[in-house]
Amino acid sequence: MSDTIFTKIINKEIPADIVFEDDSCIAFHDVNPQAPTHILVIPKIQIARLAEAGEEDQALLGHLMLKTREIAKNLGFEDAYRVVINNGEGAGQTVFHLHIHLLAGRPFSWPPG
Numbered sequence: 001m002s003d004t005i006f007t008k009i010i011n012k013e014i015p016a017d018i019v020f021e022d023d024s025c026i027a028f029h030d031v032n033p034q035a036p037t038h039i040l041v042i043p044k045i046q047i048a049r050l051a052e053a054g055e056e057d058q059a060l061l062g063h064l065m066l067k068t069r070e071i072a073k074n075l076g077f078e079d080a081y082r083v084v085i086n087n088g089e090g091a092g093q094t095v096f097h098l099h100i101h102l103l104a105g106r107p108f109s110w111p112p113g
């Protein structure tokens, strides 16, 4: 797969408001927030979308989810937040580097738009 804007963030070629980073993932504020708190949690390896993840990514996917939970807690959100993965253009994906949206700080309705 080709590089995306997120590769540049991982490589620190463009700035981002980073809230967490370790060897396998990085989390930063979304530049166009859809809630008072809107964080993106992404793997450092390139996986275009969830549909492209394989069995070999099982531990990484679990790590991303647990880090999302940890980041939410550290930001003061334990009881009410939404976690979203848009998979494919038809579901609203615009950046083809797997990412988890963590949204918090406002009420969320269901079903989502």
Ligand code: AMP
Binding pocket: 005, 016, 028, 029, 030, 031, 032, 033, 040, 085, 086, 092, 093, 094, 095, 096
């Ligand atoms: P999606 O539509 O699910 O692919 O989400 C991509 C997200 O990346 C959108 O919410 C964008 O606002 C966000 N985004 C795009 N470029 C940047 C950037 N340079 N820094 C932070 N967030 C970005």
